Each structure stands twice: as structure tokens, then as C-alpha cells.
Amino acid sequence: MPFFFSCGFIFVSILIGPLKVIPYIFCSFQIPTNAAGLIEYRAHPFWVQKYCPFHEHDGTPRCCSCERMEPRETRFVNLDDGRKLCLECLDSAIMDTNQCQPLYLDIQEFYEGLNMKVEQQVPLLLVERQALNEAMDGERSGHHHMPETRGLCLSEEQTVSTILKRPRIGAGNRVMNMITEPYKLIRRCDVTAILILYGLPRLLTGSILAHEMMHAWLRLQGYRTLSQDVEEGICQVLAHLWLQSQIMSISGSNIASTSSSAPVARSSKQGTSSPFERKLGDFFKHQIESDTSPVYGNGFRAGNHAVLKYGLRRTLDHIRLTGNFPY
Template sequence: MGSIWHPDCFRCNNCNIPISDREFSMSGDKPYHKRCYKELFHPRCDVCKEFIPTNATGLIEYRAHPYWGQKYCPHHEIDSTPRCCSCERVESKDAQYISLDDGRKLCLECLDSVIMDTGDCQPLYHEIRDFYEGMNMKIDQQIPMLLVHRQALNEAMVGEKAGHHHMPETRGLCLSEEQTVNIIFRKPRIGAGNRITDMRTESQKLTRQCEVTAILVLYGLPRLLTGSILAHELMHAWLRLNGFRNLEPQVEEGICQVVAHMWLESEVMAGSSSSSAASSSSSSSSSKKGPKSEVEKKLGEFFLNQIAMDSSPVYGEGFRGGHASMVQFGLRRTLDHIKMTGTFPI
């Protein structure tokens, strides 16, 4: 420090008590008790609320969510601390998540707009069909849309003869085969211990009336995520109904992600003059959306970011290739080129 102090004048800049310890900390030219300095400047874990420990080299080491910025101790990645199945945030000490009956966890912010049964999802499904009509991509066929349990979704995926590409965690499925599936027809309630109870399912036989038998979506996700999954799966249906055959997974999944992204963007930007030309021109005539809460808007921005930053070669690279083509040539010309060549225009 290069300064001389009276013992009573050498005081902690935080608590103003004289520093008598042999060791102390400095911030700029201001002295602190080591304990006061730690309270002020040492980061705390957003999950357990404890000080983030130093590693073997004495450096503070933590993990941070790339979007939410949630900082937490490294051991929370391996100690079974729950994450929200929708927004990926880690469950903190002061925020108890809801336990779904298939082992997934849902944070309270995502719970606020969650869709739990098939009946609840029908208005959203019709909004998305209207969105397609607003893009001059009307689907005349009445395709059943059903909310299902994760096990039912996985069983239906196994029953599909066509070898479609799927993400590691399947949340939606466009069926082309006749199957019997268990659907969720009555909304469960939240019981003791923040657990979902009283879920009612029923078996439904799906018969093939056209190229698409039904669209299945995983229950227990917030409205905007459910809607983006529906928009994605409905694009699979549109492609099949309009004669698009044997597309490479990167092309088919990529263009489906493009449409899901467009729908999400139209929702997040509803009522904003800064909405992109692509989303505003395609959805302005069919939008029935009201203003979003800041919480839901932030969730929507996160889901948009997930699509845009996906690192997978099929969904991520496929989206970026399809989005670049759509921006340059428009959606209709991009689709025409895909139908003729099986590739994105460049």
C-alpha cells in the first residue's frame, strides 16, 4: 500500500471496524477484512447460494448457462440437481420445481403457461394452422393433434416404419402409420410435494385418412415451446401432403425448424414494429395473439436462441442453411427448389 496508518484509522471499508488481523484484502486502495471482502466480492452460487469454491489452483471456477447467465458450482452438473425440462435452468435452493410423473422437472415460470392435456392444446393448434394459411400453405386435411406422455411418444416413434430423424429427446412426432396411442385427455393437478397427480389417459386408435395419421406432442411444456414443436411437426405434415419425398434429414428437419422459428418470432414480436419482414408478412393476417408478459417473452427468446444456436448437424446446420435460403430467396422459392432438387438454394 505504501501508506502509514494509525492502528485505529486502518479500518475495513465495509464494516468500518479497525483491521487488526495480519492478513487483509484490498480493492483498489481500500482495505477490507478478508471475511468482509469475501462477502462483497466472492461470487455465490445461484443454485445453492453458497460461495463458489476455488479449484486446486486457487482460482474461482464455476459453470454458467450460456443464455440465462445462471452461475453455479461445478458439482451441480453431476450431483443430480434438477434442471427445468423446458428452459434448462438449474433448480435453486429457494425455488422448488414441479415434478412431472415421467421424471421431468418444470420451473414455476414455465409452469405459468404450461399445456397439460389435448383439449387445452386445441386452440393453439388452430392458431398454428391459421399461421400456415397466412403463409399460403393451408392444410385442408383434418389431422388429429394429441398431447401424450413421454412413454407413449417413444412407443409411437418405434411403431413408425419410415426412418425419420429424431432428436435425442423427442418432443413431437408426425405419424404416418396407423397406431393406437394413449393420449392425455384430462389435465392433472399439482399435489403434495409439488408433484403432478390425477392424470387421466385414454387409448385412441388412429386410422390413416391421408399421408399423415396424427401429430403427437409431449405434454407438460409451456405454450411457446409446445407451439414451436407443433409448427415443426405440422411442417413435416405439409411436406408429405405436398409430395416432398425422400429428403435428406438436414434439409427436412432444417426447413421444419425454419418454420418453427418463424412462428416463435411472430409470437415474441407480436405488437412490435421491429418484427422481421419474414414473420410479419407471413402471419399478420392470421395472428390472434395478445401482448406477452416479460417472462413469457424472455422464454420465447430463449427458444429462438435454442433453434438458432443448435450445434447438431441435422437440426442446427439444417436450420441455418434453410434460414439463409429463406432470407435470400423467400420461403416459397426455397420450398420450390427443395422439391425440385432436394437441397437448399444457394
């Protein structure tokens, strides 16, 4: 099943008096008053980036990762599939398959720390959006796929175009000189590969990978066919646990883990993490928590409730026996 984000945020409309100052406003010009003589603006509920309602319809770009709008004085990076990436998210973006391998090893260690080692060697490939869509079409499983798919756990033999060399950023902040190569997937077990969309920050890439790794683990452990909300829900729980471990690591926290919490994982990114990366981790974690979709959102909340109450191992044992979360 694919990994996607269904954002549960509601962008707030706020009215204030015309003489009041609006802090941290996105717009570079004075917002005119409406017919009632009040200033109306919108605010992102997480970043609190404020902007006038006009920007919701004038084509102002949003970052495909953090959802913030492109300021007038800054130009986002243009990825080749039409996505836009802000410069802060670009700083830790994973751009090719080789660059993603250390992160893959980290998440394998994370699973081992949960006594959930994935024994089989499953290829991890970073791909463009078109290759991801073609791979979804090549799967015979008939799963329901969402439009914002960013990751995929494959079970069929097919040839996938993977990104071999990190593209460079050229004139106009456009991605250039991307080198791809065909990769033939061979079925040696129930999972042939994990595909992740390129160009996303390390923490988002890692949470997607942790989600897809759980799909792989369930298949390789012989779990019977599960309902979408149970399978996607428990996969989101693992993505959420991994993000928690990264946020703790970035913060230098030594909080002791319990049977239902994640071990603190080492970071695959060299150097000191920026305050923005910590905030970005909080944002991705909050996206999972506030997702309003019945499958991913409600599935996560049911799975997370079960894991917090019974622990991860007992929850997985119950899923194996009944196909449902324990209550």
C-alpha cells in the same frame, strides 16, 4: 420425423479472485476457492445463472424446458416421466389435448398466412413420453429418432394413448390424477396424427407443433423423399418463424413482414404475457439458432439462409425440384 432439441450451449467455467462478489449466484453457500486460490464457477450462456461446478454432478435438477437449475429455496414440479418443470414454465404449460387445440388453430392460421394451408384435418394429440416412444416404434418409416424427441408426425394407423384431462399438482409438487384414453388413428391421407409431449410451455409446445406441421405439409403436398438435413432444416425454419411472430406479438411490434418473414400471429393464451415468457421465447429461438447437430442445426442454418435470400416460396419450389436448398 421427430422434433427434438440438441442444445448447442457450452457452459462457461470462470475463475475470479476470492474477494470479488459474484452477482446472481445460484448457490446458497459460499463457494470455496480452488488450489490456486481462485473461485471457480459455471454460468449458463443464455440465462447467466451462476453456480459452482459441484452442481453439475450432484444431481441438482434442471427444468426440462428452460434448462435452469432448481434453486434450493424452490421446488420444481415433478412430471410423471421424471422430467422437472420450473414454476415459471409451468405457468403457461400445455397439459392436455383439449388445452392445446386453441394453439393448434393459431398455428393453422399462421400457415394460412404463409399461403401454406393444411387442407386435411390432422388430429393433434398431447401424450406422455411413453406413448410418444411407443408411437415411434409403431412407425414403419425407419427414420432415425433422437433421444430428446418431443413431437412426432405419424403416417401409420395405430392406437395412441392421449391425455384427456389436465392433471393436478399434488403434494410434493408432483403431477397427479392424469386421465388418458386410447385414440385410434385411421389413415385417410399421408398423415394420421401429430403427437406432442405434454407439460411444456405454450411457446415451446407451439414451436414443436409448427415444426411437425411442416412435416405434415410436405407430405400432403407430395414432396419427394428429402434428406434429413433438408427436411428437418426447413421444419426448424418454420418453427423459428413462428417463434419470431410470437415474440413480435408479445412485444407489441408492428414491424412489417416480408416474403421471407413470419406474419404476426395472435396469441392463444388469454391475458397479458409476462416478461419471462418473452425471455423464454428468445431462449427457444436461440436454441434453434445455436443447435450444433448436423441435421437440425446445420439444416436450419442452410434453410434459414435460403429463405432470407430467396424467400420462403422460392425456397420451397427449389426443394421440390431438386431436393436441396438453393444457394
